[in-house]
Amino acid sequence: MTSHEKSTRKGWALSGPALLWTSLFFLAPMGFVVAVSFWRRVGGTLDRTLTLDNYRTIFEDDVFTTALRSSLEVVLITVVASLLVAYPFAYILAYRVPARWQRPLLILAVLPFWTSYVVRSYSWLLVLAKNGVINQAMMTSGLISSPITLANTRLATVIGFVHFFTMLVSLTIYASLTQIPESYRKAARDLGASPVATFLRVTLPLSMPGVVVGAFLTFVLAIGDFITPQILGGGNELLLPQAIMLQVQRRGDFPLAAALSVLLLVVVGAVYAVFARRLSLERR
Amino acid sequence: MRRIGTLLRTTYVLVVFGFIFLPVVVLIVFSFQDGAVSVPPLRGLSLRWYGELFADGRMMAALRNSVLVAVVSAIICTVLGFIAAYGLARYRPRGAAALRALLIAPLGVSYLVIGLGLSLGFSELGIGRSLMLVIIGHVVINLPLAFAILLSQMNEDQEQIERAARDLGAGEFHVITKVTVPMLLPGILAAFLLSFTLSWDEFVIALLLTRFDVTLPVEIWSALRTGLNPKTNAAGTIVFVLSVSLLFVTYWISRRRIGGQRR
């Protein structure tokens, strides 16, 4: 046995427990979800003959195609809005704030990240509710005469998402911006570029890795999130994770829930495939 | 011109901070509400809801369950993550890239789908829902992070140090317990604390895998159904404060680590 073979063996042996855990409790259940998605619920039991019925249901029933479309819309709006809010914020932090203030400010900016999903969404409900902070503030100041509906709308879901992902995307963009040597911007100005041209031709392209990573993370995490749309969006609009949960909790239709989960995995996988090249370039 | 620019930038930063902190501030402020509703107007400050929270048997049980689940799952994550990272970093086995990809894969999958898979799988095997299953699920989602953190902390300098220890006659067991682990302690603690925080905050998997004994986020979720009330704010505030304290410990440790490595 060569020494490389020996170390290959040892390496795999040491990774064994983690690998076993991931296989047993991640790969196997995922495989099982895929399998169940091809079964059918008959009454209270599972019919294990393979069928495409669930997928047919998904693509024929308006409820599910709408849920998919809504999910994509909400998530894309979230990605764009988060980038628009976070980019200037990260830019100011990276280039206009004295170095010793940057880290403390950044840490402060991501603090609310560490409220749990449930608590964070619940807090937004307190802000957006009919008798919540915003409505009462606007009524007291005379801006509106009767409360407006903010909670239980798509807007509320997007606000909740943008809140969370602004923090995340600020981090990735800030990291990218601080990696650009100052001399690049100096050189651009020196060669005659205006501040706007310097930004568009040098800073922005060089910060794209942070933008891409942030956008990708936002997409993946937002499209799989159940809590924010459930608490803030309410029942008015069904997103994909809510549709899955509905099958699990109310209908008990696990095969359909499994098929919807597979759909979710496929969407994420497709987006990953699109981003993969840029994500791996980033790593280099 | 310059003044206006500075003014605009400062305003923008303040607005973003306002946006980021609005819900947290509202949450915390109204946890001290001296009244029955957690929305304005603030009727006075009182600790009454914290009192009620601590007197609430279900909430307290949920809190204990959450801590239990978080501690156990974080220990498992750290141990498994450490030995896997060690094997990968030190032995560079053939297929290391595939191994790494496999161990990190759960990061790309929604918690909801992971929870659903485990719930379907265990019920197929006739295993009932319990905190044990939540622990299993939380290890699945946090192992990739613990593994990645520990892997990133292992480098070739340490390998030389371990070689020196072996050269001085230490056996493999002593190398790991007396050299490797102490050397990597900050990374190990960071992995543990991050796993702990994320586990103790996690909701969907806990919801899908528990029935009677639930964790704190699940209990808060059910409390939500009865409407907004300051007791939920108090619970949320406690979750937040504990998470942030842990975060600071993690940050402090990792900063010490990075500082130590650079010089």
Added chain:
Amino acid sequence: MTRGARLTVDDVSKHYGASVALDSVSLSIDPGSYVVILGPSGSGKTTLLSLLGGFTQPTSGRILVDDGDVTHLPPARRPTTTVFQDYALFPHMTVGQNIGFGLTMHKIRGDERSEKIERMLGVVGLPGIEDRAVTSLSGGQQQRVALARALVIEPRVLLLDEPLGALDLKLRRQMQDELGEIQRRVGTTFVHVTHDQEEAMSLADVVVVLRDGRIEDQGSPESLYLQPATRFSATFMGDSNLIDGRVVRTTDETVEVETSLGNLTVPGRASEGAEVTLAIRPEHLRADRGGDIVLGEGRITGRHFIGMHQRCRIQMGDRELILNAPTKPLLPEGATVVVTAHPDDFVVLI
């Protein structure tokens, strides 16, 4: 190509809070000359370059290019460009796009732009690499592309910030020669900052020695080496033997200085009674009676064979002198020799 401009620095100071980076620096640089600003780190040389490039504003004083006051112009509107120490080539652009960047910013497009890029790549000796990624270039090639990018927009003054610092020794000497050639070809005024005195000597028409934010000395490499103005420049540029003493007698052209090596009469001016230092280069000392001034007898306590000469440490009473002698005859360690010199080779430092 455009002709280089005259560059005038008029009583410029730069303060950072309480610390003074530059203290009343005045400098006049002839059009089309190659000026090297030489100084140890912390001497203010990078601050000076940054002020010339417009990246920093002086606390007081003026900077003129020909007769135009550029003190308060931003970098983009100055007739200067800078070659940065790390080159600052844009990694997301090709070689051609990098060089063309400044042209585009100056609204030069189409054929004119590509011709200029092509010509400039020829000037720096890298023809035909427009489409290469800058990340695929070697250090020396990146250096040339950075030079081309700065020169292509035809600045009147080119500023170079330790341009050879990132290269290994051999490449540095080679690029050093090429830089000089390129400067002569394009005729632009070059202002080059370095801490490497060999680089300074071999490139410069004029060397400006900076120390603690002040100009210590300036002049051609020859005059700086042979007639240093201060102790600092006498020792910073190569070795010098420094002999302290007191002036005991003066004539119109000579001074007689009382030193531990006896009274030495050398050309120079100083007032009677003044404390002065005599500097003499090691290669100007002789280990034989060939010089007109006899410094005395000494014992060779150490000897290194350098190649072009042998470098000896000679103990003369309570002090030591460094002497570079020709390689023949070999001087044995421990031998006693008579050390002499020509009066003209001494420099009187006040």
